[in-house]
Amino acid sequence: MAVIFRSISGCITSAESVLITQQSHEELYRVLRQNKQVSSSEQKVVVVSVSPQSRASLAAHYGLSSSEVARRLTSFLKNLGVHHVFDTGFSRSFSLLESQREFLERFRRKEVDKKALPMLASACPGWICYAEKTHGEFILPYISTTRSPQQMMGSLVKGYFASQKGVSPQQIYHVTVMPCYDKKLETREVDCVITSGDTYQIDSYELLGHAGSGSGGYLHHIYKHAAKQLFGVEVDELTYKTIKNKDFQEVTLEKDGQVLLRFAAVYGFRNIQNLVQKLKRGKSQYHFVEVMACPSGSLNGGGQLKPSSDQTNKELLQQVEELYHGERTSVPEQDSRVAELYQSWLESVGKEIARPLLHTQYHAVEKNTNGLSIKW
Incomplete structure (x- = not known):
């Protein structure tokens, strides 16, 4: 895992390494198993949000359309015990x-x-x-x-969706399916991030758009x-x-x-x-x-x-791109669902109430001189 991050940010700290390791499909399984052992009032409401890029990757692997992957993946996850499956195209x-x-x-x-x-x-x-x-x-x-679409989805799920369901944000266990390992470092209001490859490990035996x-x-x-x-x-x-x-x-x-x-x-x-x-x-x-x-x-x-053994990286990427762009495009300004949510949740576009929910802040990170805390 560290090699992946080294190419991007030079290195990751040991704390970041632990954070990444804790987020996997095994952690999702643990929560689902725990839900079966407690009363309904003690159960976590498990929500999985899937990115369009991950759907396209799975579609290319299985030879399916992106929409068919969405349908089968939703059915599979719900059979496992997941309560709700969303598309992050909406939060995008x-x-x-x-x-x-x-x-x-x-x-x-x-x-x-x-x-x-x-x-x-x-x-x-x-x-x-x-x-x-x-x-x-x-x-x-x-x-x-x-905020990124993943962070936006966190706000939507733990904010608006939680209030609509009459549950506290702490009762919701929110999982996202993302195309990149780096997303595991972006976990505000997201409890677990799994990659497209992690999802394949879960469902490999079961699971056969914007401009x-x-x-x-x-x-x-x-x-x-x-x-x-x-x-x-x-x-x-x-x-x-x-x-x-x-x-x-x-x-x-x-x-x-x-x-x-x-x-x-x-x-x-x-x-x-x-x-x-x-x-x-x-x-x-x-x-x-x-x-x-x-x-x-x-x-x-x-x-x-x-890619499979008879396929190059370039060929696979081209196939994934075609599947991704083949989805019906959406113009955000013309999406009535988004407009309705802006009114009901945020009062309207541009209101100050939206800033802490839809925006974030960044902080300079001081270079750590202690080599023991760095994961190379």
Whole structure:
């Protein structure tokens, strides 16, 4: 496990190593077994939230559609004793909407706040871990405060859903299925994170969409929303230009020869380092950057299923991408369920009540000089 993290953030502490080890499908089994041994009033309400990226990985492995995987996985988990199974695509709509709003706020104050832009996406905990430990106070003001879809789902499940069911947040045991091991470090209001590969180990004998990138579509949605709201430009298709390699691409909005918006997608540790160095030298021209620690983004996360013996990594990734993008796309602004929840739970979009529930804070992590506490 440490090798996976070393490529992203250099090392993990022993405390983080324990946190990761405690989160596995075995822990989910333990809670389900315990539920069978106690009275109904003492049972945990077990909720599992599944990411679209994990569904696509399982679909590629089993030769099924993503929607069929969702149906069979839900049935299987409920047979195990899970009470509710949700799709984190729903919470991602909240994350995208809040990110759009945050970007407009930052763009409008960029003249008085030199660290308002570029806004750096915050959905990848591997990137956040690296930023907090390595670049601290310099980089943190640039990072979006909007919670990731996993964190949003934690708020929804332990907040809104708990109140609707008339149970306390402590009575809910919330598990998420994610494409990347790094998500195990992002456990606010999530009790256990298991990967796509962990899920395969559970159900291997039983189990026979938004537009944009496979990393959440942040660049796609924020770019189109900003173009319309700030400059009155309707964007139908985004044209990406490769800068250094396929994992460093940019898209620009130009009018009368002037660049109005310049966005980038930066994946992989080496490209992230180049981005940060540009920022430190004052050479970055970007307004927004979608940052992911995994090369090729979260569809290629370390927790995804591995290729079969007759398949290359590239072939599997292409198959997973096709399945992921083959899902029916959703425009967050047009999702009536999300709009209703904003009204009933948060009173409306942009209200102050939403800030502690849908946003987060970051803290610089001091370098630990005690080598005994580091897991290499």
